[in-house]
Amino acid sequence: MSGGPKLNVRVAEVVKVNDLITRFRFVARDGGLLPAFSGGAHTVVEMDDNGTRRLNPYSLMSDPEDRTGYEISVRRDDAGRGGSLYMHRHVRPGMDMVLSHPVNLFPLDNRARKHLFIAGGIGITPFLAMTRQLARFGGRFELHYATRNPALCAYGDSLKAAHGDRVHLYFDEQGDTLPLADLLSRQPLGTHLYCCGPKGMLNWVRSAAATAGWATHAVHFEEFTAPATGAPFAVTLERSGKTLTVGSTQSLLEAMEAAGVDAPYLCRGGACGQCETDVVRCDGRIDHRDHWLTPEDMATNTKIMPCVSRFEGRTLVIDR
Amino acid sequence: MTKTEFPPSIRSRPVYGELEPRAGIFHLIVADGEGADAVIALFAKAADAASMLAKSHILYTAGPNGTDEWDRIAALGAAQAQKAASVPTLLFRLARVLQDVQMGTQIYLTGTEGLMGQAERDIMALGFPHSDIQKEHRGSTVRRVQCVHCKGVTENVRTDPFQCSHCGLHLFVRDHYSRRLAAFQGVNIDAEDRGQVPPPVERFR
Ligand code: FES
Numbered sequence: 001m002s003g004g005p006k007l008n009v010r011v012a013e014v015v016k017v018n019d020l021i022t023r024f025r026f027v028a029r030d031g032g033l034l035p036a037f038s039g040g041a042h043t044v045v046e047m048d049d050n051g052t053r054r055l056n057p058y059s060l061m062s063d064p065e066d067r068t069g070y071e072i073s074v075r076r077d078d079a080g081r082g083g084s085l086y087m088h089r090h091v092r093p094g095m096d097m098v099l100s101h102p103v104n105l106f107p108l109d110n111r112a113r114k115h116l117f118i119a120g121g122i123g124i125t126p127f128l129a130m131t132r133q134l135a136r137f138g139g140r141f142e143l144h145y146a147t148r149n150p151a152l153c154a155y156g157d158s159l160k161a162a163h164g165d166r167v168h169l170y171f172d173e174q175g176d177t178l179p180l181a182d183l184l185s186r187q188p189l190g191t192h193l194y195c196c197g198p199k200g201m202l203n204w205v206r207s208a209a210a211t212a213g214w215a216t217h218a219v220h221f222e223e224f225t226a227p228a229t230g231a232p233f234a235v236t237l238e239r240s241g242k243t244l245t246v247g248s249t250q251s252l253l254e255a256m257e258a259a260g261v262d263a264p265y266l267c268r269g270g271a272c273g274q275c276e277t278d279v280v281r282c283d284g285r286i287d288h289r290d291h292w293l294t295p296e297d298m299a300t301n302t303k304i305m306p307c308v309s310r311f312e313g314r315t316l317v318i319d320r
Numbered sequence: 321m322t323k324t325e326f327p328p329s330i331r332s333r334p335v336y337g338e339l340e341p342r343a344g345i346f347h348l349i350v351a352d353g354e355g356a357d358a359v360i361a362l363f364a365k366a367a368d369a370a371s372m373l374a375k376s377h378i379l380y381t382a383g384p385n386g387t388d389e390w391d392r393i394a395a396l397g398a399a400q401a402q403k404a405a406s407v408p409t410l411l412f413r414l415a416r417v418l419q420d421v422q423m424g425t426q427i428y429l430t431g432t433e434g435l436m437g438q439a440e441r442d443i444m445a446l447g448f449p450h451s452d453i454q455k456e457h458r459g460s461t462v463r464r465v466q467c468v469h470c471k472g473v474t475e476n477v478r479t480d481p482f483q484c485s486h487c488g489l490h491l492f493v494r495d496h497y498s499r500r501l502a503a504f505q506g507v508n509i510d511a512e513d514r515g516q517v518p519p520p521v522e523r524f525r
Contacts (some may be wrong), residue, residue: 213344
């Protein structure tokens with residue numbers, strides 16, 4: 001089955017963290033232990049939103065040593081496709097849900113002499129698991145976490161309490177900027193950098209690290225992004241002999257699934273490469289939104305990542 | 321020309337490129353023997369050689385074939401340049417230098433495989449990605465080989481087969497390379513027919 005075996009869980013806890021963020025804890029329905037994961041891993045949460053099936057990836061934030069449950073934090077996105085609103089409005093303790101096995105596309109490089117974490121907003125979640133993992137194994141780290149203001153700084157206090165001056169908080173509204181260039185210039189050789197946050201922050205960190213001469217393979221980004229909305233478009237699946245319309249709040253992958261086509265996936269966020277599909281014919285423009293395809297593949301429109309990418313134009317035929 | 325073209329081989333066999341200046345807060349350069357030529361070529365390619373030299377530290381030692389171009393390295397005028405008496409003493413000094421350098425440093429290794437491999441091993445051990453270390457081969461092709469039987473390493477191997485300097489077995493020199501050990505692997509050549517050792521051929525010089 002696409003996406004691999006599933007985990008049958010029950011919602012154990014729903015906790016409002018602040019105005020935008022809610023935390024969910026899932027436990028195994030059979031009362032047993034859940035599969036082990038490592039800091040940086042995510043799970044894909046299946047939702048049945050009034051007949052629309054949604055599968056959204058969320059970073060696991062709980063202690064990787066705690067196999068009695070998984071925790072995620074979801075930021076409400078009022079302009080999103082509806083997954084986060086569903087989680088906030090409909091998910092209640094006691095509800096049965098289905099999760100994917102954990103997948104880690106943002107792991108710690110344990111060869112590093114030191115780990116430097118840079119988080120923006122809800123991008124803090126993978127670092128909650130990573131810092132717990134490192135605290136347990138004695139790894140050296142520093143966390144720099146930027147949010148709009150103290151009220152939106154989810155888990156800032158508990159991180160401070162657990163890790164003291166290894167944690168640095170910055171509040172944009174107080175004119176407090178993360179001293180990125182300075183930080184990058186004083187890390188011992190063998191430090192690895194990890195960044196998770198909004199797109200603007202990822203780009204900022206990417207270019208600052210390049211300017212500072214950082215080793216490319218020592219810089220890691222949590223790239224997966226929820227599929228964005230867009231204009232509806234038609235697509236023909238050559239092998240299945242079907243033509244479908246992808247709705248504006250639906251991804252191409254979701255449209256194929258809704259039509260009963262078994263398409264491969266893993267991260268559903270354009271990062272893992274699992275859903276890569278050959279394009280048979282393309283008269284128009286593919287809006288490539290993944291972090292997987294090479295610039296050449298994108299430019300020639302010979303491949304598409306159905307979990308995030310969209311299409312604009314007359315004809316799109318894919319090999320599925 | 322001191323460059324060597326290695327024939328295509330198995331994937332495990334390291335391949336080398338050409339040193340290119342890259343932007344960085346510091347430049348750490350490790351070379352032996354004819355590697356001096358690559359170091360000089362590196363600075364010749366720099367857009368602003370003077371400012372690159374002002375941020376460079378060069379560690380140099382003579383090659384296993386006796387080539388010693390220290391005078392040319394010293395004449396470059398890098399912020400720091402040190403000549404070591406041997407590869408082991410160079411590595412000792414490198415370990416100290418690595419304690420102080422920061423991320424943003426560019427690392428360049430050039431010369432023989434034994435020197436480059438051991439410097440790479442020590443830099444990698446700190447967590448720096450090996451794929452971000454630039455390497456250019458120059459000069460001697462003698463090999464550093466580990467006997468897979470007794471685990472002893474023999475330096476500057478010239479012939480294939482050769483006799484392990486630790487356990488005395490006759491070893492066939494493979495292209496199979498270990499980055500962690502910074503050594504090629506040597507496997508007993510007469511394990512099945514004791515005493516049937518082909519005459520050694522000088523393959524590395
Ligand atoms: S499912 Fe991972 S890239 Fe599409």
